[in-house]
Amino acid sequence: MFRLSSFPMIRRASGPAVVLAAALTGSLGLTACGQGAEGSGTGAAEAPKPPALTETEKAALLTSLPAPYDQADLENGRRAFARCRSCHTITPGGPNMTGPNLYGVFGSEAGARDKYSYSHALRTADFTWDAETLDHWLQNPRTFLPGNKMSFAGLPDATDRRDVIAFLKVETGFKPTGE
């Protein structure tokens, strides 16, 4: 009789310990989940390559660009880009050549592409590529950033620069922010 009545007492006494153990396991479990989520975030770099835009999507993106780029002539931009092609690829995951691959260049930190050996000047430069910085760079790479190693005289014609910048926006995965 005595033993039987003491049994529930023991169970009750062990109650808080079980709850505590469960709480500890729970918090450990959460930590593990958090790390798991971070891990899959870095894995996103290996996501499948984005599909190229259709001609209609390119035309729509062009008209959504801020002036003067919405007025750009993409065909002239393509012709102007012929002067960059010997050194740069623009396809997603394309190889670095004399110069780095330029896919996704807009909005990216200057001199920060993986697996490309930049000059000290560009690697340590602290700015982000946008239409304005690219316009200055292409006008005269040497004066824009002394010490860089892009041996290119520049595109002196403002219309060519406008057109090649719009061409690059359309071809290198630029996404308007919608603001």
Ligand code: HEC
């Ligand atoms: C003779 C080869 C050559 C030509 C032609 C050339 N580039 Fe480059 N480009 C380079 C090199 C080399 C670098 C890296 C410079 C450095 O590290 O200082 C570079 C860097 C760049 C960068 C910076 C990329 C980054 O990751 O920060 C951009 C943008 C760029 N070039 C655009 C162009 C465009 C647009 C044209 C054509 C109008 C062009 N380049 C023509 C060789 C070239």
